[in-house]
Amino acid sequence: MNIVFFTGAGISAESGIRTFRDSDGLWEEHRVEDVATPEAFARDPGLVLHFYNLRRAQVLNAEPNAAHRAIAELDQHRNAQEHRPYTVHVVTQNVDDLHERAGSTRVLHLHGEIRQARSTKDPRIVLPINGPSLDLGDRCPLGSQLRPHIVWFGEDVPLLPEAAAIVEQADVLVVVGSSLQVYPAAGLILHARRDCPIHVVDPGPANTGLNRVRHWKEKASSGVPELARMLIAAYGQ
DSSP: OEEEEEEOHHHHHTTTOOOTTSTTOOBTTBOHHHHSSHHHHHHOHHHHHHHHHHHHHHHHHOOOOHHHHHHHHHHHHHHHOTTOOOEEEEEESOOSOHHHHHTOSOEEETTEEEEEEEESSOTTOEEEOOSSOOOTTOBOTTSOBEEEEEOOTTSOOTTHHHHHHHHHTOSEEEEESOOSOSTTGGGGGGGSOTTOOEEEEOSSOOOOOOSSEEEEOSOHHHHHHHHHHHHHHHHOO
């Protein structure tokens, strides 16, 4: 039994983390094109690093909310059962570590992780960032400048096949805080089996195009705990 959560910006927004889809269309007063593309980094790496330092500091100051905790508690309830009735996976579009800090143990970050850096010479070299800052002159073991370990607009999403494989194995799929408008990640829902029930927890419209979706028209912090209790009652005994 596999329960898969696919989470987007809406779940972290309730912890105070801004997104590029905020009403002003800006991240920290910058256009996305100026701070979140390979071209931007090539043009002005100092600006891009400064922008992500601001975002990293924001993440470090944020705390998991009730939705993150409910997903982790569902996982922990599973671990407490001797017969292990289900497994909980999280596939997230978010680059923060709030799922992990809440206690989730199987988290795949589609778009990278803001508390990590990677080499501009060899993308396989990924290092932790200790503290909020990654600066010009911070280099990998090969001597090249480190960049945020983030999938920028215009770049491939290398973990997409792994995420699709997780969704294909889902017996229950729960979409939380995602408008399902950011591709290719939004297309993951189409990998769910036809007999897999799908729940969408989001106050906005559920743009799935599927008729087997139950839409919980609530914020993540209220809808996810309620849904988690329902899943424990159904599958956790």
